[in-house]
Amino acid sequence: MSLLGPDRILSEVRAALADAPGPTIATVKAYDVDVCRFAESRVHQPQALRNHLVTVRVFRDRRVGEATINDISRTGVQRAIARAWASAEALPPAPDGYPLPGEAPAHDGDATAFDRAATDEGWDDATAAAGPAEKAPFLARTFAQAETEGIRLAGAWSTGGVERAVVDSGGLERYFRSTRAGLKVWALKADGGGDASSFAGVNTGRLDRIDPARVAATALERCRLAVGPTPLDPGPIDVVLSAHAVAELLDWMAMTGFNSRAHLQGTGFLADREGTRITGEAISIAEDPRADAPDAALLPFDDDGVTCRRVGLIEAGIAGTPVHSRWSAAKAGGGCASTGSSKIGGMTPDPGGQPRRLRVAPGDSSEAALIAGVERGLFLTRFHYVNGMLDPRRALMTGLTRDGAFRIEDGRLVGAAHNLRWTEPILEAFQRVDGVASELEAIPGWWLDDEVHLCPALRVRGFTFTGRQELAAVDD
């Protein structure tokens, strides 16, 4: 494990900031992660990933220049500051109300999450240190076991540590570190011209909270059920969406409705609808970096160093307001405040607020009870290639099923169906939710590197399927 540590970050960045030509904020992200990627029952792509990025924003007469470098040394950070300073000269001024470093308190709101991070509760040395030697023996055994049934395994087993720090020339210093552990397993079995496939996965903050044998067993069990799928005609079908399928919907809702950009542009589904009903009462979704969230979801502060706060986005079906960064809050005006949702850096800069801990409020059912409440329908393990750009105002999306679309008859899983395409305005689908599972799963998001959604399984009546995979098209 080779992270930077708070002392090194502070000493190098403080020294560089001391020479900065204007008010400056530095955001540091570092990681040291071991990813064991396997497929066809062999480890084909192990990756030991280690890097750190320092992003500086320099204020020059209310113009903000930004630059990022993967060099934590004082001279490296100074080079980034010089580049940001040069950029700032050409830029238009930041919106009125966008505070300079030191002008606004960062510890506003509920500081519970930060306090928890300060106790190092999110860190586990064994998880940080885990590597190939811990993973290879289990995989070798499990590959061999699966082979006895003619099943091949694929997936990824990730362990490691991340750290975040924000330091500014106004005296702000925030730091936390946490560990991450995740295991995803696909089980595939040759079945006619294609494969029956299934999936199981778990994400947590500690390696010892993963039972790899149980994850693999779940994938294998579902794979046996996935063999021999039959075609199903498109149309409205009652479904139970697994937590993983729900998370894919949230990925797109984050981008097309819950972020500040969609709201400010008036294109998002929350825009102009605050206080009105947009889904059924069963649905409550919040940006919720709560202190009692699962350890994989720890997020004490944002890239501005502002404490992350709970934001009710949809409360019992009623539209709330989006998340904000300091920049987008200033842009929105009207007393709008940052919700601790700044996400900077990356290749497509957006100074607005982005949700990173979407949490769907749990219900009181088990997943099995949700399935038991369906006379004829489908249990959907995962979605594939969802696209939410069709009509963002309705959250109209299309996508496909993947890794097990299981038939439900009289409340029981009885077999599998061929993969189907669905096309559905999700706000309207959420009006037809009549069951929410009590268990939340932590599922990494698709778009942002530290995004984790907390999702239950949902039962949706009359989900709209519009096409099929049509494997017969390959029969020559």
Add this chain to the structure above:
Amino acid sequence: MAPALPHPARARPGTVSSLSDRPAPRDASAVEEVVEHLRRRGLRYGEVRAMATRNQSIHTSDQQADGISDLEDAGVGVRVLIGDGWGFAGCPGESIDDWIAAADRAVEAAKSYAIAATRPVRLTEEEAHRAHVPAAYLIDPFAVPLDRKLKVLFEAAEVVREHPEITLARGSLSFRRIEKVFGSTEGALVTQQEVLSGGGIAATAKRGALVQRRSAPKEWEGDNRRAGWEFIETLDLKGEAPRVRDEAVALLSAPVCPSGPKDLVIGGTQLALQVHESVGHPLELDRVLGTEISLAGGSFAQPRLLESGFRYGSEHVTLVADSLVPGGMGSLAYDDEGVPARRTVLVDRGVFKGYLSGREYAAEAGLGRSSGAMRADSWERPPLVRMVNVNLEPGEESFDELIGGVQDGIYVDTNRSWSIDDLRLNFHFGCEAGYVIKDGRLTGDLVRDPGYTGITPTFWRACDGVADADAWRLWGILFCGKGDPMQIMHVGHGVSAARFRGVRMQPLV
């Protein structure tokens, strides 16, 4: 309506003297030192890839800069094969001691995973090339002042915002400089430099709850080319602004695109994405052989179809993977296994002929040689099979003749949404605009929210015309995601326009 076709700039070779402005020991001798260290560890194969990258990305809304990201990143990645176990490790920076330590971590990983090996790993034979390949460009984009770059976007935005129903004028420019040094235990040593440039604009129009958008020259990040600032000048974003503005506003009054079967002509920017999703990705051999299951899925295009002469499309459809095309975002001299650029026929007059591949996957499939398509998006990630330039070869008809062959149909262009299943069969695409075709001509009427759906081979077999070389151009895609953790790669597609019969229209409402 023929799409506007800026002529690609004629680039000359240029040498980038200092790619990241950092005092850099990224010279070949440092890489060779790590390679020599690997040789002493007694492994089957090892490669060392040092990379330094500078990215600048500018995004504007109206007369405001949303942000300018300026990223400088350098480090080394080491990939080794011991027995039948792979190992890969990367580290940031330029310290040779750190590089050696990364090499040792890769070796230890490979030793561990060799015990979990379930089958032999073979690599196709490849000559150990030694070469230096400078970047080709006319004007270094990083030498162009930022205010000049912003002016290009702000001037276009001013024109776009002239209509009161336009609520947003967005713009973006993106520039990248990459320097790579690749060395292998087989004796290869290749240094390469790349300069990439691109940009685009978009207009958002709003009337009540209805929102429409038009973009130029292409959706999202615009068009991109392996070129310098001179490519931005050919885009003429200010000149495109009136069309983008007027069409976005006109779409607010346009009827919704009809549903059901229609003859469809697909313009270049959308056809590029159609090729990308329904030809490029399914013919990546790693995906075909099952090694991308943990993110992107598999492919219907299994080797048995290659052996049986599977009809992928009609006789009008010839597709090639060509990393030799000048200026393409998928053009390269050597891939990240040191394999030289080449042209590979994927589909010849409709018949399935080949794959995009790397050395291991080509050996596994018995192909004899790699297509030279292994690419990594940074020093810290191992190479994957990626698209290079996957091109639809031009046909015989002019664009007007292509339209002339449609009695009742729609011409669509500029992508708005995209979705395809995990075997790359069932797809659904949405476009920004549809143009009505009646009796062999474009009527000038627009339809909004056009979308269409199909099954890959059925769709390509319904192609009965591809526009000729006059309508053919390269398009550059900046963000293609693949791998786990995801890597983002730039790729190219050369296309003209093509006509498809009886496509199922499924509008985006």
